[in-house]
Amino acid sequence: QIDSARLWGSIHETAQFGGTAKGGVRRLTLSSEDKQVRDWFGKACEDAGLEVHVDALGSQFGLRKGRDMSKLPVGIGSHLDTQPTGGKYDGILGTLGALEVIRTLNDAGIETEAPICVVNWTNEEGSRFAPAMMASAAYVGDFTTDDILSRKDIDGTTVGQALDGIGYRGDKPVGFQKLGCFVELHIEQGPILEAEGKTIGVVDSGQGVLWYDGKISGFESHAGSTPMPLRRDALATLSEIVLAMETIAKKHGPNAVGTIGEAVIANPSRNVIPGEIAFTMDCRSADGAIMDALDRDLRAAIAEIAARRKVEVKIDLVWRKPPTHFDPKLIAAVENAAKTLGYSSRRITSGAGHDACNLNTVMPAAMVFVPCKDGISHNELEDATQPDCAAGTNVLMHTVLAIAGV
Amino acid sequence: QIDSARLWGSIHETAQFGGTAKGGVRRLTLSSEDKQVRDWFGKACEDAGLEVHVDALGSQFGLRKGRDMSKLPVGIGSHLDTQPTGGKYDGILGTLGALEVIRTLNDAGIETEAPICVVNWTNEEGSRFAPAMMASAAYVGDFTTDDILSRKDIDGTTVGQALDGIGYRGDKPVGFQKLGCFVELHIEQGPILEAEGKTIGVVDSGQGVLWYDGKISGFESHAGSTPMPLRRDALATLSEIVLAMETIAKKHGPNAVGTIGEAVIANPSRNVIPGEIAFTMDCRSADGAIMDALDRDLRAAIAEIAARRKVEVKIDLVWRKPPTHFDPKLIAAVENAAKTLGYSSRRITSGAGHDACNLNTVMPAAMVFVPCKDGISHNELEDATQPDCAAGTNVLMHTVLAIAGV
Ligand SMILES: NC(=O)NCCC(=O)O
Ligand SMILES: NC(=O)NCCC(=O)O
Numbered sequence A, B: 001q002i003d004s005a006r007l008w009g010s011i012h013e014t015a016q017f018g019g020t021a022k023g024g025v026r027r028l029t030l031s032s033e034d035k036q037v038r039d040w041f042g043k044a045c046e047d048a049g050l051e052v053h054v055d056a057l058g059s060q061f062g063l064r065k066g067r068d069m070s071k072l073p074v075g076i077g078s079h080l081d082t083q084p085t086g087g088k089y090d091g092i093l094g095t096l097g098a099l100e101v102i103r104t105l106n107d108a109g110i111e112t113e114a115p116i117c118v119v120n121w122t123n124e125e126g127s128r129f130a131p132a133m134m135a136s137a138a139y140v141g142d143f144t145t146d147d148i149l150s151r152k153d154i155d156g157t158t159v160g161q162a163l164d165g166i167g168y169r170g171d172k173p174v175g176f177q178k179l180g181c182f183v184e185l186h187i188e189q190g191p192i193l194e195a196e197g198k199t200i201g202v203v204d205s206g207q208g209v210l211w212y213d214g215k216i217s218g219f220e221s222h223a224g225s226t227p228m229p230l231r232r233d234a235l236a237t238l239s240e241i242v243l244a245m246e247t248i249a250k251k252h253g254p255n256a257v258g259t260i261g262e263a264v265i266a267n268p269s270r271n272v273i274p275g276e277i278a279f280t281m282d283c284r285s286a287d288g289a290i291m292d293a294l295d296r297d298l299r300a301a302i303a304e305i306a307a308r309r310k311v312e313v314k315i316d317l318v319w320r321k322p323p324t325h326f327d328p329k330l331i332a333a334v335e336n337a338a339k340t341l342g343y344s345s346r347r348i349t350s351g352a353g354h355d356a357c358n359l360n361t362v363m364p365a366a367m368v369f370v371p372c373k374d375g376i377s378h379n380e381l382e383d384a385t386q387p388d389c390a391a392g393t394n395v396l397m398h399t400v401l402a403i404a405g406v
Helices: A004-014 A032-047 A092-107 A134-139 A145-149 A159-165 A192-196 A234-251 A288-309 A328-341 A355-359 A386-404 B004-014 B032-047 B092-108 B134-139 B145-149 B159-165 B192-196 B234-251 B288-309 B328-341 B355-359 B386-404
Strands: A051-054 A060-064 A074-078 A116-120 A181-187 A200-206 A208-217 A257-265 A276-285 A312-321 A345-350 A365-370 B051-054 B060-064 B074-078 B116-120 B181-187 B200-206 B208-217 B257-265 B276-285 B312-321 B345-350 B365-370
Touching: A004 A032, A004 A092, A004 A386, A032 A051, A032 A060, A032 A092, A032 A116, A060 A092, A074 A092, A074 A355, A074 A386, A092 A116, A092 A181, A092 A386, A134 A145, A134 A355, A145 A159, A181 A328, A181 A355, A181 A386, A192 A200, A192 A345, A200 A328, A200 A355, A200 A386, A208 A234, A208 A288, A234 A257, A234 A276, A234 A288, A234 B234, A234 B257, A257 B234, A257 B257, A276 A288, A288 A312, A328 A345, A328 A365, A328 A386, A345 A365, A355 A365, A365 A386, B004 B032, B004 B092, B004 B386, B032 B051, B032 B060, B032 B092, B032 B116, B060 B092, B074 B092, B074 B355, B074 B386, B092 B116, B092 B181, B092 B386, B134 B145, B134 B355, B145 B159, B181 B328, B181 B355, B181 B386, B192 B200, B192 B345, B200 B328, B200 B355, B200 B386, B208 B234, B208 B288, B234 B257, B234 B276, B234 B288, B276 B288, B288 B312, B328 B345, B328 B365, B328 B386, B345 B365, B355 B365, B365 B386
Parallel strands: A074 A116, A074 A181, A181 A365, A200 A345, B074 B116, B074 B181, B181 B365, B200 B345
Antiparallel strands: A051 A060, A060 A116, A200 A365, A208 A276, A208 A312, A257 A276, B051 B060, B060 B116, B200 B365, B208 B276, B208 B312, B257 B276
16 A cells, blocks of 8 residues: 555645645646756655656656566656646646655565656646647657657747756657556546546546647728628637537537637737637547547538638648557556455546557556546646545556566 | 828838838837837927927827917827737828828918817727727816826736836826817728728718627636536637627627627636636627617627526626717818818718717817728728828818818
């Protein structure tokens, strides 16, 4: 059993780095707050006897030796960055839970056959830089390191500049730390476990993701003197797109979602009809065929709206992450650990993307979910209970022991 | 006849102050570009022999003596500030046209019975600070000077600070310069004169304006893991409001418009359902009963949308300017001047608000419109021809001579 109080203490101690008045965390990737939590985490790993390295994209790796160093390490961990209005658990539970597993094994003097490696992946959130799960995507070869280093935030700062800014451009090439498999603990970020009174979610799959950048070019004109029928209003166009997205996602059933999270009017003024809007779109489904249908329906709807309103709408698919099907053996190991420990559990699909989804494309991977209050995440009010966090961490530890061998 | 080339030269010389790559002007009120054009204008007025004063809200007054100084001056002028993506004529033609009238009278050695006063009103556009036509509204007593001085722009800078920032907080109290009447020359900012091939618009009325500040409070949550039916999406809410506004304005016929020009998502992120949006609304009609109906329908629609989507929407009416009915005698004077000069003309309603609309509440006022290309205004592509600008300025001069007496 892990030390529930110590885990809880780590979560709340690090929540000060970017802590907000509403009890959440604002710790955008590679920000000064991110540096603070990275420094804390690196030191904690060293204090726990791990060999710590940082790769060229800033991901932190802490290796605990195994008896058989010819075996590839079991990777565990998640991320410590947050959304602009993020919570204390999203990513953090999985990273500090991994640390807690190491501390517990150390205290109990348990050696494993295979090594164990805890990881804090850079920019899982995808809020400051796109795509989400950026560093693990480069790790598995979806993008080159140079490509990722050149991605820009809204102010034009590149990933490379941001890494240098906080001194976290590591000396190890991306991929230097080989892993044999990866297990990630996370809050569910959805309402199912809580609603069904289950403690552990055994994640067997994850939704695929489509990310688009969009731009609407209408025509700026006077709010008072331009008759309604003569307008080419970029905001009215966006509004139709937002509602079409909602309708399309609903049409494709419970297994699809669609969101417009960002929209910026160029040179806004109260008495000017908006002429230009930049926006982004996020569509998801656990079913690849539904993803294709979402893309098709969305493009058709946008084309119709743009033609009718005589405005130009450009959309660029900037990221496509196919649905994830986690490794059956690792899924069974997680399920078994939950059962052994006496926790109620159920199979579950992840609505969110996770670094484990990327790793799963090149190695066996799996995930452990615990409930979060009202399914709320990406919100400062995100919450989870101490017993649930401890339960998830115990399941993580027992899964790791089963895989790594004692 | 005024000097068409000289007028055209002034317009294009001053267009450099804030001139944009697309041929427009970005000269937000009380910005450094606004200081440049004010300095130019103040000097030009002095060079034309006017007695120049600046009031506590930065409006510039240039007085030309009349034979009978017991008579109140005939006010002429407009404004030199622009929209963020504004044109070279909106306000500028009326202000530099007024200067051109003075220069022409000087050259011809014409003395008038009553004095003439040219005015450059501060913040007509209302883009940086609300409301529009701010300084003329204070002049006529709609707001106190202190109230206006405390209005803030989006960065929290007050009008008072902005005035001090460019050295244009004048030493004269607002209202120090009494005027007997006011005549404003302006581009139409709408498509009617051009479509009908008329040179002069004799403005007999102006639309009333409703300005609202709005705020939507939904609930931030994860774009991937929050099922569609559980969302309280602030942007989907705004989208319905935008389209409801459009429908309501269209329903109230050709004599109504409604626009949402500004909308800002708080803490936007690609994978976060928007939780909070601040926005503004602008509704207009030349008919007071329609203005009331717009307000009523809009509030009802917003209440229904908010309740259905379980989000909170607050709207505040921050400005209500009733429709304007200009002074019949001055209207006739404008019409007569156009006829005498041989220009085609028609009566017209102003879609935009103007300082003359404010002045009309305490003194006789009227306006002269000239066509602008495709009715485009509040856009960098705004355009007007030299002959039309000269024609409008001639009508302004002849109207002034008729009122002031030669
Ligand atoms: N777990 C999580 O919130 N990931 C962020 C990436 C995404 O799914 O949008
Ligand atoms: N003339 C003009 O564009 N005025 C700006 C104020 C408004 O009508 O919105």
